[in-house]
Amino acid sequence: MFRQAKWSEPLIFELGNNGREGFLVPELEKEILDTVGEIHIPEKIRRTKEPELPMLSEVEVIRHYTRLTEMSYGVDNGPVPLGSCTMKYNPRIAWEIASDPRITEIHPLQDIRTIQGLLEMLYELQKWLANITGMDYCSLHPAAGAHGELAGILMIRKYHELRGNSEKKKYIIIPDSAHGTNPASAAMGGYSVIEVPSSKDGNIDIDALRSVVDESVAGLMITNPSTLGLFEENIVEIANIIHEVDGLLYYDGANLNGIMGYARPGDMGFDIAHINIHKTFGAPHGGGGPGAGPVCVKDKMIDEDKGISLKDLLPGYLVEYDEEKQMYYLKKPSEYSIGALKAFFGNTLPLIWGYVYILMLGAKGLRMVTEHAVLNTNYFNKLIENTQGLELPYGKDRPRKHETVISAEKLYQDTGVSAEDIAKGLLDAGFYAPTIYFPLIVKEALMIEFTESETLENIEKYAERIKDIVKTTYSNPDEPKKWPRNTAVGRIDIVKANHPKYVAPTWRVYLKKLKRYSTGEKQ
Amino acid sequence: MDAHPFIPNSSDEIRKKIMEKLGIKSVDELFRDIPSSVRMESNKWDELDIGLKKPLSEIEVKRIVSEKLGKNKQLRIPPFLGGGAAPHYVPAVIKYIISRGEFLTSYTPYQPEISQGILQAIFEYQSLMAELLDMDIVNASMYDGASALAEALLMSMRVNKNRRKILLPSNMNPFHREVVMTYLYPHISQGRVIVEDIKYDPVTGLIDKEDLKEKISKDVIAVYLQNPNFFGLIEEDANDVSEIVHEYKVLFIIGIEPLSLGLIKSPGELGADIAVGEGQPLGLSLNFGSSYLGIFAIRDDPKLLRQMPGRLIGLAQTIEGGERAFAMVLQTREQHIRRSKATSNICTNEALSAIASAIYLSLLGRKGLVKLSRHIYYKSHYAMKMMRKNGIRANIFNADFFKEFTVSFNEYNISYQSIHEKLLEKGIHGGLYLGKLYPELGETALFAFTEVHQKQDIDLLVQSIKKSWRRGSRYV
Numbered sequence: 001m002f003r004q005a006k007w008s009e010p011l012i013f014e015l016g017n018n019g020r021e022g023f024l025v026p027e028l029e030k031e032i033l034d035t036v037g038e039i040h041i042p043e044k045i046r047r048t049k050e051p052e053l054p055m056l057s058e059v060e061v062i063r064h065y066t067r068l069t070e071m072s073y074g075v076d077n078g079p080v081p082l083g084s085c086t087m088k089y090n091p092r093i094a095w096e097i098a099s100d101p102r103i104t105e106i107h108p109l110q111d112i113r114t115i116q117g118l119l120e121m122l123y124e125l126q127k128w129l130a131n132i133t134g135m136d137y138c139s140l141h142p143a144a145g146a147h148g149e150l151a152g153i154l155m156i157r158k159y160h161e162l163r164g165n166s167e168k169k170k171y172i173i174i175p176d177s178a179h180g181t182n183p184a185s186a187a188m189g190g191y192s193v194i195e196v197p198s199s200k201d202g203n204i205d206i207d208a209l210r211s212v213v214d215e216s217v218a219g220l221m222i223t224n225p226s227t228l229g230l231f232e233e234n235i236v237e238i239a240n241i242i243h244e245v246d247g248l249l250y251y252d253g254a255n256l257n258g259i260m261g262y263a264r265p266g267d268m269g270f271d272i273a274h275i276n277i278h279k280t281f282g283a284p285h286g287g288g289g290p291g292a293g294p295v296c297v298k299d300k301m302i303d304e305d306k307g308i309s310l311k312d313l314l315p316g317y318l319v320e321y322d323e324e325k326q327m328y329y330l331k332k333p334s335e336y337s338i339g340a341l342k343a344f345f346g347n348t349l350p351l352i353w354g355y356v357y358i359l360m361l362g363a364k365g366l367r368m369v370t371e372h373a374v375l376n377t378n379y380f381n382k383l384i385e386n387t388q389g390l391e392l393p394y395g396k397d398r399p400r401k402h403e404t405v406i407s408a409e410k411l412y413q414d415t416g417v418s419a420e421d422i423a424k425g426l427l428d429a430g431f432y433a434p435t436i437y438f439p440l441i442v443k444e445a446l447m448i449e450f451t452e453s454e455t456l457e458n459i460e461k462y463a464e465r466i467k468d469i470v471k472t473t474y475s476n477p478d479e480p481k482k483w484p485r486n487t488a489v490g491r492i493d494i495v496k497a498n499h500p501k502y503v504a505p506t507w508r509v510y511l512k513k514l515k516r517y518s519t520g521e522k523q
Numbered sequence: 524m525d526a527h528p529f530i531p532n533s534s535d536e537i538r539k540k541i542m543e544k545l546g547i548k549s550v551d552e553l554f555r556d557i558p559s560s561v562r563m564e565s566n567k568w569d570e571l572d573i574g575l576k577k578p579l580s581e582i583e584v585k586r587i588v589s590e591k592l593g594k595n596k597q598l599r600i601p602p603f604l605g606g607g608a609a610p611h612y613v614p615a616v617i618k619y620i621i622s623r624g625e626f627l628t629s630y631t632p633y634q635p636e637i638s639q640g641i642l643q644a645i646f647e648y649q650s651l652m653a654e655l656l657d658m659d660i661v662n663a664s665m666y667d668g669a670s671a672l673a674e675a676l677l678m679s680m681r682v683n684k685n686r687r688k689i690l691l692p693s694n695m696n697p698f699h700r701e702v703v704m705t706y707l708y709p710h711i712s713q714g715r716v717i718v719e720d721i722k723y724d725p726v727t728g729l730i731d732k733e734d735l736k737e738k739i740s741k742d743v744i745a746v747y748l749q750n751p752n753f754f755g756l757i758e759e760d761a762n763d764v765s766e767i768v769h770e771y772k773v774l775f776i777i778g779i780e781p782l783s784l785g786l787i788k789s790p791g792e793l794g795a796d797i798a799v800g801e802g803q804p805l806g807l808s809l810n811f812g813s814s815y816l817g818i819f820a821i822r823d824d825p826k827l828l829r830q831m832p833g834r835l836i837g838l839a840q841t842i843e844g845g846e847r848a849f850a851m852v853l854q855t856r857e858q859h860i861r862r863s864k865a866t867s868n869i870c871t872n873e874a875l876s877a878i879a880s881a882i883y884l885s886l887l888g889r890k891g892l893v894k895l896s897r898h899i900y901y902k903s904h905y906a907m908k909m910m911r912k913n914g915i916r917a918n919i920f921n922a923d924f925f926k927e928f929t930v931s932f933n934e935y936n937i938s939y940q941s942i943h944e945k946l947l948e949k950g951i952h953g954g955l956y957l958g959k960l961y962p963e964l965g966e967t968a969l970f971a972f973t974e975v976h977q978k979q980d981i982d983l984l985v986q987s988i989k990k991s992w993r994r995g996s997r998y999v
C-alpha cells in the first residue's frame with residue numbers, strides 16, 4: 001500500500017515571521033568599517049525598494065524543504081521507468097566523490113598547475129567515452145544532451161562552410177520518432193527540418209529517405225536504438241545515403257544504454273555523437289538538471305590542404321597532456337572551433353559522477369549494464385503480452401533494447417481510458433509512470449524503460465499493476481478518471497493552470513491577478 | 524562474473540529465470556538485429572581502455588580517485604578569482620537538502636501529482652528570484668549565465684523580428700560574449716543579424732552613453748548592459764541607458780550579479796525587459812565551472828512570455844476540491860511540443876541549482892540579503908584601500924565597484940605573471956590576468972573579494988603582492 005506524504009505545505013512566502021533570520025552574515029571588523037567608511041554607491045543606482053523576501057529561521061527553512069522532498073519521488077524512492085530518460089540508480093559513492101572539496105572548491109579559471117588531479121580524471125573520461133562510442137575525440141563541454149546537439153548542428157554548419165557548401169546545405173533529416181530536442185536544435189542551428197517516416201518494422205523508411213536526400217541535405221540526426229527501443233537495422237545503408245551527398249550523421253546518444261558493448265555509433269558511420277552522462281552514466285537528474293552532454297567526433301578530414309578535420313570544430317576546451325612538461329592542460333580545439341556554449345569548461349560534477357560510474361564498472365560491467373537493461377525490457381514485454389487493449393506497435397516480433405513503447409489506443413477506443421489515466425493508476429501503486437504520448441508516432445503511447453537497475457520483483461509488480469488497471473478499465477471505465485488518490489494531491493486541472501486569466505508562474509503574478517480579479521473567482 | 528550491486532538481476536539465478544521466460548539460450552539473441560558488420564565482439568570490447576576494464580569495488584575506486592585528487596594543489600585561502608564565478612559560502616542546509624534522494628534522483632516533474640514537492644520548490648525559486656530581481660516571471664533555469672544571455676538575445680530576435688542589430692557593451696564578461704557569438708553564429712553567417720560593440724569610457728570604465736546614442740536606432744533588436752560590469756564597476760547611469768534604449772522600442776537586457784542586488788537597483792527598477800545572470804554566488808560551489816544556474820527573467824508581457832525559453836512551473840488546482848497544487852505550465856513553447864518551432868531546444872536544465880538558490884534566498888531573507896551585499900561591498904573595498912595604501916594601483920577606473928576590481932602593474936614595469944607565480948608559491952591564488960582579454964589594459968588583473976575572504980586573508984594577499992613585487996622579476 002502506498003501513501004505519499006501530504007503536508008499542505010504553505011508557500012515559503014506564507015511562512016516565517018517579522019525579523020527572523022536564517023543565516024548569520026559575519027560581522028565586519030571595526031578596522032574594515034573604519035578603513036572603508038560609508039558606502040559610496042551613487043544614490044541614483046542604490047536599491048530603494050527592499051526585495052520582498054520572506055523572513056524565516058534556519059529551523060523553518062529546513063523543515064519546509066524537508067517536507068517538500070517528502071512530496072517528491074526519485075529513483076531512490078522506487079522505479080522511475082520513464083522511457084528515453086534512463087532513470088537508473090545514481091551511485092552514492094559518486095555523490096560522495098563529487099562532493100569532495102578538492103573538486104567543489106576549484107575555480108574554473110584556476111592555474112592548471114593546481115588542478116592536475118582533476119584534469120587527469122577528465123582526460124581519462126574523454127578517452128573512455130571515445131572508446132565506448134567508437135569515436136575519436138570527445139569534448140566534455142556541453143551541459144546537457146540538447147546542448148550537445150546544438151554543438152553538433154553548429155559543427156555541421158561549420159563543416160559545410162569550410163567545404164564551401166554552406167549555400168546549398170539547407171536541411172537536416174530527422175525521423176518522425178525523434179525527440180523534440182532534435183528538430184529544435186536543428187532549427188537553432190539555422191536549418192530546416194525534413195521528417196522521414198518509420199516503416200512498419202520500426203526502421204527508417206529507406207525509400208522515403210532516398211526520396212528526400214539530395215545535395216541540399218546537411219545531415220541526419222538519429223538515435224540508435226530508436227525511441228521505439230529498436231535497433232536501426234539499415235544504419236550502414238543510411239550512413240552511405242547521407243555520406244554520398246556529403247551530409248554528416250549525428251548520433252543522439254540518449255539511448256546508448258541499449259547497446260553498450262554490443263555496437264558503437266563510431267562503427268556505424270556516425271560522424272558526431274553526444275552522450276547524456278545523466279542518463280547512461282549514472283549522474284542524477286536533480287528534478288530537471290544539471291546534466292552533462294559531451295560531444296564526440298570521428299576525426300574526419302574536412303580540408304586536406306589546410307589540414308582541418310572535425311576534431312578542430314569541437315566546442316569548448318579539450319584536456320590534453322604535454323609529454324615534455326608531464327602536465328595536463330586545457331586547449332581550445334582550434335581556430336575553427338565552433339566556440340564556447342557555456343562559460344568555462346563544462347558541467348564537471350555530473351562528469352565526475354560519470355567518471356566514477358565508469359570506473360566502478362569498467363568495459364565488462366558496462367556491457368553487463370546493457371545486457372540487463374535489454375533483458376529487463378524484453379522480460380517486461382513478455383509479462384504484459386496479450387493484455388487486452390494494449391499493443392506493441394512496430395516490429396512486433398523484434399527484440400527491444402533499452403526501452404519498449406506500448407500503445408493503449410485500443411483500450412482508449414474501447415473504454416475512453418487514456419495513457420494518462422493508466423499513468424495515474426501506476427502512481428497510486430507507488431510507481432512512477434512511464435513517459436506518455438512520446439514518441440509521437442504511437443497513439444496513447446506508454447514508453448517504458450526500466451534500465452538495468454530495476455529488480456525482477458518490481459518489474460513483475462509493475463506488469464501486474466498495468467494488467468489490474470486494464471481489468472478495472474474494462475469493468476468500470478469511470479474509475480481511472482478518479483486516479484490518483486494516494487499521491488500528495490489528486491488529479492490537477494492543467495487546462496485551468498494554463499488559462500491566460502489564471503496562469504501564474506510566480507507568486508507575485510498570482511497576487512497581481514488575484515487583486516485584478518478579486519471580485520471574481522479566486523484562483 | 525559476480526552479481527553487480529547496481530544491477531539487481533545480474534545473479535546467475537535471476538538471469539537464467541529471465542532467459543527461460545524469454546525462451547533464449549544466450550543474451551546475444553536479443554541483439555541479433557545488429558548487423559554483423561557493426562557488431563562489437565565481447566572479447567574486443569573487454570580489452571578497450573574503458574575504466575579499468577573490469578568492475579571495481581567502492582573501496583578501490585575511493586582510493587584511486589583520492590590519489591588522483593591528491594595531485595591537485597591545495598590553496599591556503601580561497602582564490603581571489605572572479606570573472607563570472609567566485610568563491611562564495613554555501614550554507615550546510617543547502618548541501619543537505621539538495622543531496623536528499625527525493626530531489627536529487629528525480630526527473631523533470633512530468634507527473635505533477637507525485638512531484639508536488641519539487642514543483643513547489645522550483646515555483647518558489649521562480650518566485651523568490653522574481654522578488655530579488657523585481658521582475659515578474661522567472662523560468663526554472665538555463666544552463667548558466669552565459670547561455671541565458673545568448674538565449675535572451677535569440678528571444679529578442681523573435682520579438683523584434685524585423686530588426687537586425689544587437690548592441691553589446693565592450694565591458695561585459697568576455698566569456699559570456701564568446702557564448703553569445705556561438706549561439707548567434709548561424710544568424711550572423713546568414714546575414715540575419717549583426718552584433719556591434721558599445722565602447723566603454725576609458726576613464727570611468729562604464730558604458731559610453733554617447734557611443735550608445737550614436738549606434739542606437741529603430742533597427743536595433745536589443746541592448747545589453749552588465750551591472751556590475753566585467754571590471755566590477757557599478758553602471759551608475761543604467762537609468763539613462765534604459766531611457767535611451769526604450770526611446771527606440773529596443774529591448775533592454777540587464778545582466779545581474781545576484782548578491783549585489785541588496786545594494787544596487789534591481790533590473791525591474793531600471794526598466795529591464797529581460798534580466799539574466801549567473802546564479803553561482805547564490806548557494807553554489809565553484810565546481811570548476813559546473814552545475815551553475817542561468818537566471819532568466821522577463822516583464823509580465825504576453826509578447827515576451829510567448830517567446831520565453833525554458834521551463835515554467837505555475838500554480839494550479841486539483842480538479843476535485845480545488846486544492847492548491849503546482850504543475851508545469853505554458854509547455855507549448857517547449858521543444859517536446861513545438862519541436863522545430865520551439866522557443867529553445869533546452870530540456871535538461873539546472874533545476875537542482877535553482878532549488879539551492881531558493882533555499883539560500885529563504886535563509887537570507889530580505890535582511891540577510893542586504894547584509895551580505897554590504898558585507899561583500901566592504902570586503903572588496905577594504906582590499907582596494909589596503910592595496911592603495913601599499914602603493915598598489917587598485918581599481919584603475921573612477922567609478923564605484925562591487926566584489927571585483929582591476930589591479931594594474933603597468934606603471935611598475937612588472938608582469939602580472941611574475942606576481943602570480945610568487946603568490947602561488949605561498950598557496951595564494953591571485954586574480955585573473957586581463958592583458959589577453961583587454962590588451963589595452965596591459966599588465967592588469969581582476970581580483971574578487973567575497974564573504975569567504977577574511978580580513979587576515981586580504982592582509983596576507985596585499986602584503987604578499989607588495990613583497991613579490993619588490994623581489995619581482997622585471998617585465999618578461
Ligand SMILES: Cc1ncc(COP(=O)(O)O)c(C=O)c1O
Binds near residue numbers: 084146181252276
Ligand atoms: C531521445 C532524446 N534525445 C535528446 C534528449 C535531450 O537531452 P537533455 O535533456 O540532456 O538535453 C532526450 C532527453 O530527454 C532524449 O530522450
